[in-house]
Amino acid sequence: MRLLQNNTRHNRNAEKSNFSSRYFKWILWFSLSFYFFGTFLITHNKPTTSISRSTFSQTKASRALIEESYPNSSLLQHAQNPQDILKRLKVYVYDLPSKYNTDWLSNERCSSHLFASEVAIHKILMNNNDVRTLDPWEADFFYVPVYVSCNFSTINGFPAIGHARSLISSAIQLVSSEFPFWNQSRGSDHVFVASHDFGSCFHTLEDVAVADGVPEFLRNSIILQTFGVKYKHPCQEVENVVIPPYVSPESVRTTLKKSPLNGRRDILAFFRGKMELHPKNVSGRFYSKRVRTQIWQKYGNDRRFYLRRQRYAGYQSEILRSTFCLCPLGWAPWSPRIVESVVLGCVPVIIADDIRLPFPSAVPWAEISLTVAEKDVARLGDILGHVAATNLTSIQRKLWDPNVRNALLFNDPMVEGDATWQIMVALSHKLDRSHKMARSFNQ
Structure with missing residues (x-):
């Protein structure tokens, strides 16, 4: 992986070009905070909620900044205007060493079996110049392409995922040491795929999966997983999007x-x-x-x-x-x-x-x-x-x-309304997890 060599120059230019924007956003933040704080005092003579005034005003200001950056993507408009938000949504795909992904493609089953959404999504994003960005500083989300369901057992021919936790942990150590973005958000805007039986618990049997739970290093991230139930379950105690299993x-x-x-x-x-x-x-x-x-x-x-x-x-x-x-x-x-x-x-x-x-x-x-x-x-x-x-x-x-x-098929290239498109729409509902939004708020 190569860290961008012009980060310093990029930051200087960004700081210079965004001075006016930051000044305006500080005025916007102060105005909104004052307005909502005043409204809160007027309409709430007695406390009726546990949320603090500072949290309340910051939430409103954060939302205003999201709407400023994405004028057609207010939290109330996501479902109505997915095209508008997807025109602005940006995903950075980490260029991991091949041992984390493409080396596994030597077995052709890896890209065609029911767990192959991990391969399909990576490939589709790499080929999509509208959603994918090559500049990580402008990314809303970061996709970490680790294939964990491509290790087929020589005994029974089924995917063997005993290596999944160590492989993903290694990838996180790599991106967090060479890039600043994981540490900035604690992984909250980083996206992984867990396309096997019990999702981010990484085991094929439920009792073991439940006992192990979601690995601590993933608990703050976004998981695209095929597993999902309507009741409380240890294997979905993480921010997740339920995706369809792969069908060619x-x-x-x-x-x-x-x-x-x-x-x-x-x-x-x-x-x-x-x-x-x-x-x-x-x-x-x-x-x-x-x-x-x-x-x-x-x-x-x-x-x-x-x-x-x-x-x-x-x-x-x-x-x-x-x-x-x-x-x-x-x-x-x-x-x-x-x-x-x-x-x-x-x-x-x-x-x-x-x-x-x-x-x-x-x-x-x-x-x-x-x-x-x-x-x-x-x-x-x-x-x-x-x-x-x-x-x-x-x-x-x-x-x-x-x-x-x-809506249930992973087309390559991505087409409007298909499975990858639906994932991007789901991510657009999670923009509050993006450190890019936090940076905008703090500027």
């Missing part, structure tokens, strides 16, 4: 060339994947909480259900023929089947209690999917039959909206 946009386009979304769907309910007849107790837990086993036992001989336990490379063509696609939990609640179902027009049947799904502001999950409680698996046949006879057409019409499909 190219594979989806290839499948859709063979048949349209609204083509013939001769399979009512589809599932292909691991379905253990006798699930093994691993660390006190059963795979899928035995849900997949119950599905097989109850519906394995039901002609309405197309259930297969073997791998098949062309399974996307089966999804395209199916009306409902079962998306039961595995070890973790999320599954790439949720994304594949949506982008191929099959109504996802989500069986994972209290799962938190990606990009709810862009994907109307309640309108395009079914949610079945884990305890109600035995009623699946009746539930799907009822929906097929009543409001299936309405669900499919909303499901087949191209904007919905687009």
Whole structure:
């Protein structure tokens, strides 16, 4: 990595050119502080809140400065005007040594499997001249590209992430020693990807993940992770954005060339994947909480259900023929089947209690999917039959909206509304974590 050699000159020029701006911002800060302090005293003869007057006025002033720098991106306008904020949002991508990322690409699975969003986001940002900045001094956020799900076990072929904590810790030590930005914000404006089972806990089994929790060195940062639940959980006790698991946009386009979304769907309910007849107790837990086993036992001989336990490379063509696609939990609640179902027009049947799904502001999950409680698996046949006879057409019409499909795919280059775009919108809601905003406030 190379630290910019002209930092001193850059700072002198910036100081000179920003003198007037700083003077104006101090006047703005003083005026706003005086105004809100006076308003607070007038309207609050007795204390009704624990927030201090100084914190109150600083918060308002900080917001005013954010709105000054990003005039179309007030906290109330983010959802309405994502294009405006993304025109100004800047992300600096650290140029880490290849051992942290690209060396792992020697295994081609690294950039194509369900955990590959860590690779895709890095590549997309590197190729995006609108969001990416080469000048770290103008960055709102800093992306730290460390691949932790590309180390495939030679024993079972699954990602082995035992090295994740040490690898990320090493990357943080590197950027904090060669650049000033981590130390300035204590990592609050630094972004990482944790695209495996239990996100930033970095373990494939929940009991170990929960015991270890989020590493201390990441607790102040922003984590893009596939794991998310609606209840309190140690593996999401960090600022996080739930992102979709990776599904290759190219594979989806290839499948859709063979048949349209609204083509013939001769399979009512589809599932292909691991379905253990006798699930093994691993660390006190059963795979899928035995849900997949119950599905097989109850519906394995039901002609309405197309259930297969073997791998098949062309399974996307089966999804395209199916009306409902079962998306039961595995070890973790999320599954790439949720994304594949949506982008191929099959109504996802989500069986994972209290799962938190990606990009709810862009994907109307309640309108395009079914949610079945884990305890109600035995009623699946009746539930799907009822929906097929009543409001299936309405669900499919909303499901087949191209904007919905687009929001869950990592296109390269990034296109408006796609998964990387949604991540940038989510980051725009976290500008108060950016040290760039703090610098503006203190100038």
